[in-house]
Amino acid sequence: MIVAQPASLCHEGAGLLQVGVLRWMLPPREVVVDGTGLTMAAEPAMTFVVKATFSYAACASPDDEMTLSTEPDGLALDVPSELPGAEEDEIAYPSDFVPLKRMCDLLVTGHACASRPATRLVAGFGLGAVSRAFVVESRMPAARVPLVRAALRARDGASPAEPVGPSRTSPFPEEHGLGFDFTAYNTAPASQQQADIPRGATLSLSGLSERAETLSLKLPAVAPVLWVDTTEERGIPLALDCDTLWVDTDRELLVMVYRALMQVPSLDLDGVVQVTLGLARDDVPPTLDEVQRDLERGVFEAAIELQDFDDEAAPAPELSMFAKYAVWERPVAPSISLATYALISAALAEGSGPRHEILRAHGFDEDGFLLEERGWLTAMSEAAVKGDTEPATRYGELFVEAQDGLAGPNEGKESLEAYVALKVSVEDAADPTAALAERQMTLAAWMRMDRRWMRRALADAALDAEITQRARTLRARHQGGEEG
Incomplete structure (x- = not known):
């Protein structure tokens, strides 16, 4: 399955949103038809998992906007904790590959921090209906203490406290029985689960940052949106719901995981060929047409699936380039000026080095520059057809100017x-x-x-x-x- 992300959601040729897919069977369910109770059989379904990694390293107040990290965390299965003092079964991050969560998880990992070394550090966090306050103990006075299970105490400093990070993810069964409780896939302690994660809500972190005693962070005012292309229909919108918010206090990252559910004809022949992502800002989603206009310079990647974590699995066929070049059938407007296009063209004509190195020096790969070239050649051609030769004439002038600027130090000395x-x-x-x-x-x-x-x-x-x-x-x- 191909995942298409527009240029606005890409960095250095990779998509900023991580996308996975999980095929599974919806559990049987009871329905009432004409007053008669019936049990509906299990049905094939697909869960789309979209993972967004935000950085709050530059946020000093709730008014500061979190940005998508240019080095996003990839989709993962249970990630063991590497914090000092963590027990063997402690988890830093829970598996992304679960079909559904009934509640929303708030999870925290990293270190508690204090301005001065102490054996007991007071920390806490809050978001919506969740509010936690606790003590983190250390054998020796320290200004940073890992948030491991053995170090956590209740606010009184004596009673044991629930962990702040995830528990191990429940195994994924072959079938979910009638009445299956999807709370089983929640990995946060009960005190850190809530019905939803309000967009734009304030997340408070106390004693969990080296930059401030308390950090108040506004959750991102953006959220991914998704459209599905099947063999029979294009551009089916699916609603994505955030059910996991994970905070890494050491790297100052906030990960939000969204899920969307879709019934499919069968698990083997689901009919889904591509998903397209966009980003809604302030509850205003883009249109599919707007996103598609930005796909020419976007990224097309394969969705991550469970079998991709199997070292012995055969690699999936490379289909993303076909999906990418398919969007090139549409007209494309250049994103660089005519002067910049002439400058790059002159550098390529100079032949002073490998073509890919010249393009990279100007911030392009081969495909990216081909789009710009196609855009300007089309623009000049269309103008000429209308009797306007000025763009082509100006390009010639700019090209000569750029080419003259590339003269070597020994040029112009001939007799x-x-x-x-x-x-x-x-x-x-x-x-x-x-x-x-x-x-x-x-x-x-x-x-x-x-x-x-x-x-x-x-x-x-x-x-x-x-x-x-x-x-x-x-x-x-x-x-x-x-x-x-």
Whole structure:
């Protein structure tokens, strides 16, 4: 299954949102039809998992906006805790591959912090209906103490306290029985579960940051949106609900996991070929058409599935490039100026290094520049058809200007005699490129040389006449040599 993300959700050729898919059977359910109770059989379904990683490292107040991390956490199964003092069964992060959660989990990992070393650090956090306060104990005075199970105490400092991080994820059964309670997939302690996670709500962290005694953070005002393409229908919108909020106090990251459920014809032939992601801001979702217009420069990747975590599984066929090039059928507007396009084109024509290195130096890969090139060539062509040659003329001027700017330090030092000799050789050669290669000169360097002398000749009639006479004499000499 292909996941398409627009350029606005990409960084250095990778999507910022992590997307997985889980195929499973909805449990049997009881319904009442015409007053008669019936048990409906289990039905095939698909859960889409969308994971968004936000950074709050630059947030000092609730007014500061969290940003999507350019190095997002990938989808994962249960991740063991590596905090000092963690027991073998302690988990830092729970599996993303669960079909559904009945409640929303708030989870915290990292260290408690204090301004001065102590053996007992007071910490806590709150969000919506969840409010926790606790003590973190250390054998020796410390300003940072890991939030491991053995170190947690209740607010009184004596009673045991529930963990603040996740428990192990319940095993995924082959079938979910009638009346299955999906709370089984919640991994937060009961005190850290709530019915929903309000968008834009304030998350307070006390004693959990080295930057401040208390941090008040506003949850992101953005949320992913998703459309599904099947073999029979395109652009089916699905509602994504956030059911997991995980805070890493050490890396100052906040991970939000969203899920959407869709019934499919069967687990083997689900009919889903692609999902497209967008980002809603302040409860205003983009339209699918708006997102698709940004897909030309977007990223197409395979969705992550459970079998991808099996080291012995065969790699999935690479289909993402076909989905990517399919969107190129639509017209595309260039995102760079005509001057920038001319500058890059001149650098490529110069041939001073491998093409991919020249493009990378200007912030492009091959596909990205091809889009810009197609956009500008189309724009110039369409303008010319309408009788407007100004864009093409201006491009030629900008290209020459950029090409002249690439002149080497030794260019422009040749004599008139050397210039005329090269001019005659190039103009009379069956293969001008070969003639230049024999003299270890690039076409771009020759064009610069020719333009320099032509500009001088236009300003000096005597020089123009001398160039013409020298060329005539040299050609006559060559002709005489051939006849002899």
